[in-house]
Amino acid sequence: MAAPEYRKVFGPAILVLSGMQLLMVLDGTVAALALPRIREALDLSESSANWIISSYVLAFGGLMLLGGRLGDTFGRKRMFVVGVSMFTLTSLLCGLAWNEASLVVGRALQGASAAIAAPTAMALVATTFAPGKPRSQAFAVYAAMTGVGSVAGLIVGGVLTEIHWRLVFLINVPIGLAVAVGALWTLRESQGERFSLDVKGAVLGTLGCTLLVLAVNEGPNGWGQPIVVGSFVLGALALIAFVFVERRASNPILPFVLFDNVSRVAALLAILFASMIMMCMAVFISLYLQGILKYSPIQSGLAVVPFAFGLAIAAAIASKLALMMQPRWLVLAGGAVILAGCLYASSIATDAPGYFPNIALPVVVIGFGVGLAVIPLTLSVVAGVGPNEIGPLTALAQVAQNLGGAVGLVVVGAMVTSRALSQGGTTGPVEEMNAAQLAAQADGYGLAFACCAGIAVIAAIVVLFMRFTPEEVAEGQAAQEAADAGVDA
Numbered sequence: 001m002a003a004p005e006y007r008k009v010f011g012p013a014i015l016v017l018s019g020m021q022l023l024m025v026l027d028g029t030v031a032a033l034a035l036p037r038i039r040e041a042l043d044l045s046e047s048s049a050n051w052i053i054s055s056y057v058l059a060f061g062g063l064m065l066l067g068g069r070l071g072d073t074f075g076r077k078r079m080f081v082v083g084v085s086m087f088t089l090t091s092l093l094c095g096l097a098w099n100e101a102s103l104v105v106g107r108a109l110q111g112a113s114a115a116i117a118a119p120t121a122m123a124l125v126a127t128t129f130a131p132g133k134p135r136s137q138a139f140a141v142y143a144a145m146t147g148v149g150s151v152a153g154l155i156v157g158g159v160l161t162e163i164h165w166r167l168v169f170l171i172n173v174p175i176g177l178a179v180a181v182g183a184l185w186t187l188r189e190s191q192g193e194r195f196s197l198d199v200k201g202a203v204l205g206t207l208g209c210t211l212l213v214l215a216v217n218e219g220p221n222g223w224g225q226p227i228v229v230g231s232f233v234l235g236a237l238a239l240i241a242f243v244f245v246e247r248r249a250s251n252p253i254l255p256f257v258l259f260d261n262v263s264r265v266a267a268l269l270a271i272l273f274a275s276m277i278m279m280c281m282a283v284f285i286s287l288y289l290q291g292i293l294k295y296s297p298i299q300s301g302l303a304v305v306p307f308a309f310g311l312a313i314a315a316a317i318a319s320k321l322a323l324m325m326q327p328r329w330l331v332l333a334g335g336a337v338i339l340a341g342c343l344y345a346s347s348i349a350t351d352a353p354g355y356f357p358n359i360a361l362p363v364v365v366i367g368f369g370v371g372l373a374v375i376p377l378t379l380s381v382v383a384g385v386g387p388n389e390i391g392p393l394t395a396l397a398q399v400a401q402n403l404g405g406a407v408g409l410v411v412v413g414a415m416v417t418s419r420a421l422s423q424g425g426t427t428g429p430v431e432e433m434n435a436a437q438l439a440a441q442a443d444g445y446g447l448a449f450a451c452c453a454g455i456a457v458i459a460a461i462v463v464l465f466m467r468f469t470p471e472e473v474a475e476g477q478a479a480q481e482a483a484d485a486g487v488d489a
Contacts, residue, residue, distance in 0.1 A: 013128050014141055016182040017121050020084055021145040022152075023175055024114050027091075029153025030160065030168040031056070031107075032282045033301050036290040036430070037165040042100055045427040046420075047217050050413045051104045053283060054213055054406040059111030060118075061402025062206030065253045065395055068119030069197055076120045076127065077189040081180055083117030088176030095170035106169075119395060127190040151308045158301030198253040204242040205254070209403055211235030217410045220417040221427075258396060266466040267380040268400050270331060273459035274374055275401040276408025277338060277452045281307075281366060283409055284416070284448040288349065289359075291430035292442045306360055307367035314371025319379075322473050327376035327383075328466045334373025335460040341366035342453035349446030350439065373459075376473075384472035412451045420444035 031053060039049045071079040090109040097103035122142070129138040160167040215231035222228065246252040259265050282304075289295040289303055318330050345362040353359060381397045417427060425440030426433060433441060 010141075012182060012186040014125075014138055016179055016186055017125055017128070017138075018142050018145045019175065019179045019182070020080075020087075020117055020121050021142055022149045023087070023172060023179065024118060025146050025149025026153045026156070027110070027114075027169075027172060028056070029150055029282070030157030033154065033157040033286050033297060034161040034165045034168045035283060036287055037161050037297065038103070040429050040431050041165060042097075042103065043429060044100055046413060046417050047220065047427070048100055050217060050283075050410055051100075052107055053279070054217070054410055055104045055108040056111040056114075057279070057402045057406040057409075058206065058210050058213065059108045060114045061111075061399045061406065062209060063112050063115035063202055064119055064399055064402070066197065066199065066202035067115040067117075068123070068395055069253070070116060071120035071123055073197060075189050076123050077183065077187045079116055080120040080124060080187070081183050083113050083115075083120060084176055084180045084183065086113035087117055088173055088180065091169045091172035091176060095166045095173070097166075118398075124187060124190065128187060151305060154301035154305050154308070155298075158296075158298035161297035161301075196249075196251050198245075198249050198251060201242060201245045201249055201253045204238050204245060208235050208238030208242055209407070211238060213406060213410045216407075216414050220414050220421065254396070258393065263466045263468050264381065264383075264393075266462050266464075267377050267383075267468075268397060269462045270459050270466065271374075271377050271381070271397055272400040272404035273408075273455050273462065274370065274377060275404035276412070276455050277342075277459075278370060279405030279409045280412045280448055280452050280455075281342075284412070284445055285345075285363070287430075288442070288445045292349075292438060292445065293352065303355060303359060304363055306364040307370075310364040310367030311371035311374075314368040315375045318372050318375040322376045322379050323470050323477075325470060327380045327468055327470075327473060328463045330376040331373045331463045331466070332460055334369045334371070334376075335456045335463070337369030337372060338366055338456045339369075339453050341369060342449045342456065346446045346449035346453065349449060350442045369456075379473050379476060380466060380468050382476035383468040384475050408455065412448050415451060416444040416448045419447045 035049055035052060038044065038052060039046075044052075067079075067083070087110060090106050090113055093106035094103055094110060097106055125138050125142050126135065129135040156171075157168055160171060211231045212235035215228045215235060218225060218228050218231070246254050246256065285304060286300055289300040290297065295303065314334070318334070321330055341362040345366070348358050351358075378397065381393050385393060420440045420443065421427070423440035423443050425437050425444065430438065430441060
């Protein structure tokens with residue numbers, strides 16, 4: 001294939017690629033922020049509303065590895081345009097959704113579209129820009145969109161939700177069209193090594209996780225229900241079949257050889273638990289602020305902005321300290337900070353606290369703890385590996401992040417529902433609850449924050465098995481840079 005063409009980073013190509021990354025991050029943030037309004041408009045229960053988030057992240061995480069392979073096989077530019085176009089159309093479906101089923105299906109299709117667009121976008125960054133400084137700058141711009149999107153999503157999402165919840169999805173349509181047209185105009189086609197597609201493995205893995213999540217989500221309404229028992233059984237069978245398929249596949253979507261290193265397995269599991277905490281905090285703090293404290297969507301979004309600042313400050317510190325000390329100590333320190341913040345949040349959930357310091361303090365503290373923990377975990381996933389292993393491992397980390405968020409939200413959501421019901425609450429919209437039912441719901445949200453504290457403890461135990469050294473982390477960073485500089489179409 002021809003060498004990369006672009007030696008100047010700032011131009012139409014990076015706008016197109018980073019624009020899609022920004023769009024996907026924004027979508028995840030604004031959906032969580034708009035959830036209370038969506039519940040009210042469509043008359044959804046707590047468990048039903050969880051599917052608006054879970055259906056997206058399950059499809060995104062479960063199909064991401066397959067999406068990357070599609071780009072290698074059929075052409076990255078082609079599949080990027082397909083993924084962006086599908087994301088745009090499914091955003092339109094979500095914005096026009098007429099009931100719960102249409103919105104959940106639309107969100108699942110959105111996640112599947114993102115699973116195609118996201119990995120091909122990252123590969124296109126590597127193949128579009130010349131090796132060395134241009135490519136490094138391009139990756140830096142691309143990565144920065146995650147932070148920008150997180151903060152912008154809280155502000156823009158609040159404004160759009162205040163007008164109408166449908167706008168948080170419909171806003172994707174003009175942006176998606178611009179990105180798709182821009183990709184056709186500015187990007188050059190590139191193709192990786194062609195592998196056989198492990199479609200069977202991707203479908204079985206995603207189906208198995210989805211069925212288990214469904215069982216847990218419906219459990220609080222009766223664990224003996226046919227839908228709960230059947231989903232547990234079918235989900236377990238699908239995952240068992242997934243393992244058999246992966247062990248026999250010529251090019252498995254999940255190579256088990258990646259799990260030979262105990263420290264790396266511990267890092268991936270810790271990422272999964274960390275993503276549970278982040279997803280639960282994003283959703284339940286939004287539900288708490290808007291449902292219990294009666295914040296508007298704009299106020300709710302602005303109230304959580306300090307989380308992003310705390311995370312950014314800690315991330316800058318952690319990225320430097322990870323080269324001087326064992327990453328697990330940083331993760332443990334971050335976990336301790338998260339634990340303290342979540343326990344404090346759970347203790348005040350049944351009160352009616354003012355914003356400062358009772359809400360602002362745990363928000364910024366938990367953000368700081370997440371930044372202190374997540375950066376060393378991300379670096380540890382690729383610690384001590386060569387450039388050829390970077391791609392599969394970073395993709396696997398993204399899968400763990402997405403699936404962990406979906407599973408955590410549903411498991412903790414089921415516990416929240418059970419606690420609220422046991423205290424005399426109801427599964428109906430908070431707008432229709434009386435004072436006693438609101439108190440029960442607040443108690444349930446308090447349990448959600450306590451569960452996040454418990455997950456932080458479990459993650460800390462897992463991290464004790466992660467024994468990477470600063471030298472191995474530095475080696476992984478060097479391999480990452482070599483992979484970024486040496487990827488060729």
